Amino acid sequence: MAKGEKKRAMRGRAGRMQGGRGSGRSNTGTVRLWGRHAVEAALKNPNRTHRKLWATREGEAALDGELPEDFPVAYADVTDLARMVARDAPHQGLVLECEPLPDLHLEEVLDEDGGPVLILDQVTDPHNVGAILRSAAAFGAAAVVTQDRHAPPESGVVAKSASGALETVPWIRVVNLARTLDTLAEREFWRIGLTGNCDTTLAAALPTGPVALVLGAEGEGMRQNIEAHCDALAKLPISNAIESLNVSNAAAIALYAVATRGE
Structure with a gap:
C-alpha cells in the first residue's frame, strides 16, 4: 500500500464479502x-x-x-x-x-454453481479437510460434503490449512452420505469414486456433464456402501514407486482433471 493511502473500511460487522458462503455447522460454541x-x-x-x-x-x-x-x-x-x-x-x-458458520443444504449450492462436488467419506484429519477446501476454491468446486459424525469440526486448524477457503467454499455436513449421493444422481451428477483398486483412469471416466468426486479416508478408502453408490470407479495414474497419494493431493489432482477436461 502506498504511503498515505487509506485502507478501505471493512464492511458489515467487521467486513462483508459479496457472495460469501458458509459451511455446515459442526459445533454450537465459538x-x-x-x-x-x-x-x-x-x-x-x-x-x-x-x-x-x-x-x-x-x-x-x-x-x-x-x-x-x-x-x-x-x-x-x-x-x-x-x-x-x-x-x-x-x-x-x-x-x-x-460463531460457527450457519448450516447449508446441498440443494442451495447446486442451484447456484455448476462446479464439481467433492464427497469425503470419513476423512477426519483437519489439515487434509482444510487443504481440500483450498483446492476446491482454486478449481471452482460447488461444495465439499462430509458426514457430520465422521469429519473434523470447524476449527482454527481447518481454517489455517484452508487459507481463507473455509469462508468461500460451502462445507455441507450431512447425516447420510449415501442419500446425498442419491440426491446428486437425481440432479444428473456422474458420481466417480476414486480408488486404486480398478483399471480405469480418471480421465477415461470423466463425462461432459456435472461430476461428483468421492474420496475415502487414507488407508481404508471408501466404505463399501459408498462405493456402491458411485456410477464409476477410477484411479489416478501414479507411478508404482508409491502406493498412494495423500487424500488432499488426490483431491487437488482430480479437481484439476475436471477443470481441464476436453482441453
Whole structure:
C-alpha cells in the first residue's frame, strides 16, 4: 500500500464479502481462528458473527481493510497469542473468536454453481479437510460434503490449512452420505469414486456433464456402501514407486482433471 493511502473500511460487522458462503455447522460454541488469511477472510465474510479480535499492532496493520471503530479488539504480544491457539500454530499476530458458520443444504449450492462436488467419506484429519477446501476454491468446486459424525469440526486448524477457503467454499455436513449421493444422481451428477483398486483412469471416466468426486479416508478408502453408490470407479495414474497419494493431493489432482477436461 502506498504511503498515505487509506485502507478501505471493512464492511458489515467487521467486513462483508459479496457472495460469501458458509459451511455446515459442526459445533454450537465459538470458534477461534488464527493466521492472516484465515482471519481476514472471516472478517470479510457476511455469514460470520464476530466476537473479538486479539492482535498485535503489526498483525492488525497487515489486515486488508480497516475494522469498524466499535469492533472489539484486544492488543496482545506474540507470546500471549501463542497461548490461545494450537501448539506451535503460526498465528501471525491475529486470533479471532467468532460463531460457527450457519448450516447449508446441498440443494442451495447446486442451484447456484455448476462446479464439481467433492464427497469425503470419513476423512477426519483437519489439515487434509482444510487443504481440500483450498483446492476446491482454486478449481471452482460447488461444495465439499462430509458426514457430520465422521469429519473434523470447524476449527482454527481447518481454517489455517484452508487459507481463507473455509469462508468461500460451502462445507455441507450431512447425516447420510449415501442419500446425498442419491440426491446428486437425481440432479444428473456422474458420481466417480476414486480408488486404486480398478483399471480405469480418471480421465477415461470423466463425462461432459456435472461430476461428483468421492474420496475415502487414507488407508481404508471408501466404505463399501459408498462405493456402491458411485456410477464409476477410477484411479489416478501414479507411478508404482508409491502406493498412494495423500487424500488432499488426490483431491487437488482430480479437481484439476475436471477443470481441464476436453482441453
